[in-house]
Amino acid sequence: MSTVTIASLQKMKQEGKKIASVTAYDASFAKTMTEQGVDFMLVGDSLGNVIQGLSSTVPVTLADMVYHTTMVRRGAPQAFVIADMPFMSYATPEQSYQNAAELMRAGANMVKLEGGEWLTETIQGLATRGIPVCAHLGLLPQSVNVIGGYKVQGKQQQQADQTLAQALQLQAAGAQLLVLECIPAGLGKRITEELTIPTIGIGAGPDTDGQILVMHDLLGMNSDYLPKFAKDFLAETGSLASAFRHYVEQVQKGEFPAPEHCYK
Numbered sequence: 418m419s420t421v422t423i424a425s426l427q428k429m430k431q432e433g434k435k436i437a438s439v440t441a442y443d444a445s446f447a448k449t450m451t452e453q454g455v456d457f458m459l460v461g462d463s464l465g466n467v468i469q470g471l472s473s474t475v476p477v478t479l480a481d482m483v484y485h486t487t488m489v490r491r492g493a494p495q496a497f498v499i500a501d502m503p504f505m506s507y508a509t510p511e512q513s514y515q516n517a518a519e520l521m522r523a524g525a526n527m528v529k530l531e532g533g534e535w536l537t538e539t540i541q542g543l544a545t546r547g548i549p550v551c552a553h554l555g556l557l558p559q560s561v562n563v564i565g566g567y568k569v570q571g572k573q574q575q576q577a578d579q580t581l582a583q584a585l586q587l588q589a590a591g592a593q594l595l596v597l598e599c600i601p602a603g604l605g606k607r608i609t610e611e612l613t614i615p616t617i618g619i620g621a622g623p624d625t626d627g628q629i630l631v632m633h634d635l636l637g638m639n640s641d642y643l644p645k646f647a648k649d650f651l652a653e654t655g656s657l658a659s660a661f662r663h664y665v666e667q668v669q670k671g672e673f674p675a676p677e678h679c680y681k
């Protein structure tokens with residue numbers, strides 16, 4: 418298996434090859450996912466929800482993120498690993514440098530930040546100091562208390578235009594990857610076509626350069642609720658390894674997400 422780097426992800430975009438990624442929080446799952454061909458893993462602050470049983474990602478700390486990043490790196494020494502910067506750990510550029518450095522020391526190859534134009538100075542500063550950045554637009558779970566719930570974003574033309582403008586600003590600031598969460602499929606396509614960096618969608622339609630799912634959704638682990646954009650691959654396959662493999666194959670073939678997983 419060839420090593421994944423930001424350059425190889427960029428090449429995949431240029432060649433029209435879909436990128437398949439999953440969130441990971443521990444060594445065993447990180448090893449299994451990597452063996453099944455997942456292109457990269459995100460140590461998401463969604464661990465607040467799926468590991469810690471919280472109702473939002475807001476209480477997740479830098480220490481939590483460092484701990485889980487260390488474990489994922491231990492399980493998959495060669496993998497490309499992105500670590501989420503938790504709520505308020507990048508409130509100022511100076512804070513972001515110190516906190517991102519902790520995540521890089523724990524084994525991350527890149528850090529992810531949620532937000533729009535207010536992050537341009539931070540992203541520029543991180544990139545200049547040798548820390549690759551993944552931006553995150555659309556639904557921003559760390560801002561749930563401002564948004565007032567987990568809602569699809571960018572449905573109105575003005576909001577859609579603003580999201581595209583922010584994506585271009587963050588790319589110009591030095592972001593090398595962009596996660597787009599819960600936006601209409603048409604907007605996911607438009608942003609992907611306008612940007613030169615790869616876009617990774619979660620509920621952003623089939624036309625982003627890649628897809629990401631929270632591991633627990635991919636495995637149908639919450640029997641009470643499966644988000645519209647997710648699919649239980651374990652139910653279709655019967656083993657953990659084949660669930661990850663099947664997900665990767667369906668993303669690569671453009672079969673996932675299907676129309677029923679997309680927002681209009």
Ligand code: KIV
Binds near residue numbers: 464501
């Ligand atoms: O924390 C997370 O798992 C994420 C994904 C939803 C992309 O940010």
